[in-house]
Amino acid sequence: MTGTAHENGGFAPPRVAVEGVSVALGGTPIVSEAALTVGAGEMVGIVGPNGSGKSTLLRVIYRALRPEAGLVRVDGSDVWELSARESAQRTAVVVQESGSDFVLKVADVVAMGRNPHKGPLDRDTEEDRRICAQALARTGVSALAGRDYDTLSGGEKQRVLLARALAQQPRLLVLDEPTNHLDIRFQLELLNLVRTLGVSTLTVMHDLTLAVGHCDRVYVLHRGRVVAEGPPAQVLTPELVAEVFGVRSHRWVDPDTGQVHLAFSRLTDTTTDNDAVATAAAGSGQGQG
Structure with a gap:
């Protein structure tokens, strides 16, 4: 795929x-x-079992790993031909929440997003x-602006x-799990x-059902290689899920929403007990990427 189709066929x-x-x-x-x-406005997912290279590939894309x-x-533009500041003006990264990282007010955390657009001694302008007020409003956290960040819930x-x-006003938003x-509830709220x-x-x-419900397309990584790409409901077939994740998948369509849902069970004939537990975790939002 080389571009995003327009209504005019271009x-x-x-x-x-x-x-x-x-x-x-380390040579591996x-x-x-x-x-x-x-593409412009697309939400694209990267899925795959633990150790398949998902987070490593993401780190390359947001210029954390050459x-x-x-x-x-x-x-x-080649991201490695950009300065760190120029790259941050184009790409913003949100990683998984992992405890308190800031002893700051919420408003100050959000204001950090303006740093790529300012000099080191520049003060905030009107x-x-x-822009920060708009970002707070768009994410529904304006009322939290005066709160200490480390007192918030995970979803907040x-x-x-x-x-x-x-x-940051990025062209690309990168989300790592x-x-x-x-x-x-907060998973659905955040993705919506x-x-x-x-x-x-x-x-x-990691959660394949969430990927089906929210991504326009997915790329499936297996042993460091892209093995499939396309709309998730079409790509995540029972055959592919068995081959890549080592579990049997069952799908059904919600009659009210039309959304495809997936459920998983062990492939006892092709996986060991430990393998089955590990690969099932990859499809249910557990473990590391």
């Missing part, structure tokens, strides 16, 4: 293009010749404050971090919110 250049990216750590291949695209081979382009923290990312420590933002989004997801 194609727009992808917002993000990953071309032949390979990464090895982690990602091999990965390629993917994210690949051994391949390119990552955001709006046509425009900066307007993720919304605040999303507001900080929006304050953003729902991993949230209960199901991201869908309404209209920002090109690339996210690592």
Whole structure:
């Protein structure tokens, strides 16, 4: 896939293009010749079992890890030819919530999103404050602006971090397992919110049912390689889930919403007990990527 289709039958250049990216750590291949695209306004998921290279690939895309081979382009520019500041003006990252990281007011956390657009000694301008207020409002946390960040719930923290990312005014929003420590209500709220933002989004997801319900397309990673790509309800077939995740999947369609749901059971004839537990965890939002 090289672009996003328009109604007139033409194609727009992808917002993000990953071309032949390979990464090895300690001599061990982690990602091999990965390629993917994210179109304007698309929400694209990366799924795969534990250790398949999902988070490693994501780190390459948001310029935290230089690949051994391949390119990552955001709006046509090689991210490694950009300065860190220029890259942060284009790409914002939200990682999974993992305890208290800031002894700051919520408003101050969100204001950090303006740093890529300012010099080190610049004060916040009226425009900066307007953008931050808008980000707080869009994520539904305006009422929390005066609260200490470390007193918030997990769901509230993720919304605040999303507001900080929006304050960067990015072209690409990168989410690394953003729902991993949230209960199901906050998982749905966060993903529904991201869908309404209209920002090109690339996210690592463990829960395959959430991927089916919220992603326009998914890329399936297995042993460091992209083995499938497309609309998740079409890509995540029982055959592929068995091959990649080592579990049997059952799907049904909600008659009220039309959404595809997945349930999983062990493939006792092809996996050991330990393998079955580990791979089932990958499809239910547990474990590491």
